[in-house]
Amino acid sequence: MLEQQLESIEQEAISTLDNVDDAEALETWRVANLGRSSPLMGVFDQLGQLPKEERPAIGRLANQVKQSLESKHAGKVEFLKLADLRRSLETEQLDVTLPGRNIPIGRLHPITQTLRQIYQIFAEMGFQVYQSRDVETDEYNFQLLNFPPHHPAREMQDSFYIEGEFDDENPVLLRTHTSPGQIHAMREYAEENPHDPPPIRIILPGMCYRHEQVTTRAESQFTQVEGLAVGKDITFSDLKGTLSDFNKRMFGMQVRSRFRASHFPFTEPSAEVDIECFVCGGKGCPVCKRTGWLEILGCGMVHPIVLQNGGYDPKIYTGFAFGMGPERITMLRYRVEDIRYFWANDLRFLEQF
């Protein structure tokens, strides 16, 4: 009797398990078939009422059914877990072909790029970078560079003056060019050995300031790179060689340079240097205004008074100096039409470099 009952309990349980397809239904099944008040547990309860000799056989059988149902239950638990995983893999697919989000990469300002190229070229020729101050006295910015007070050459460089309790004869201003760094550098080098000062080969980069009408060609703030070489037996041909070579390395090996006589108070003789227009190769085009030449920098042999002011005896030492504008060079190279773009901080412009 009980044997048949156990058999049908088992078959019934197995057949209903087939219909179970989620965790909730499985739990209901477990309670119904293996729980305290399940028919199977009822059989265990009845064991005590059986004649002694029948108990072991029925007990063993009941245990087998219990173990069989427990293992079917465990199998179903695993089965449902796998089904769940398969479902989530299908519905929550990660699309690895989706394009990633760009991380914007910063870049160097176009003027910084030009400056670094200039440093590189002069470094290869043995010039070190010398940093000088942005705030200067009239003495350094003008007087020691052989611009006497009221000299008309000052008119080219209208200045921003700093308010304060300064000497009327020597006001404080924002430097209008990098040339005052020449005096600082010479004085610093000369201090090392005043009777036989060491030779100098430096470039002096930095921001300059002029109180000017701001136009497409002139800004109130711009960079310059000054150069200074001082030593014994430095001649104008050293100047020509150095700057012609610089122009070739900067603008292309085929580029020719032209030196035109000019005037600066702190150099004598003075020159302006042009390069053959790299846009039209010298034939004449709108960039070179049909002249075939582009003005690149000013230069000259350091004036004896300036050498003297720097602590170098002009009877023993000579030197050359030059000054160029990285904005102008960058404008020519990339045909930038308005100098104001450089410091206006507009990413639409800056991102093009």
Ligand code: DAH
């Ligand atoms: N200081 C000059 C200017 O700002 C540029 C210059 C010209 C610098 C000739 C020099 C030089 O050292 O020799 O206009």
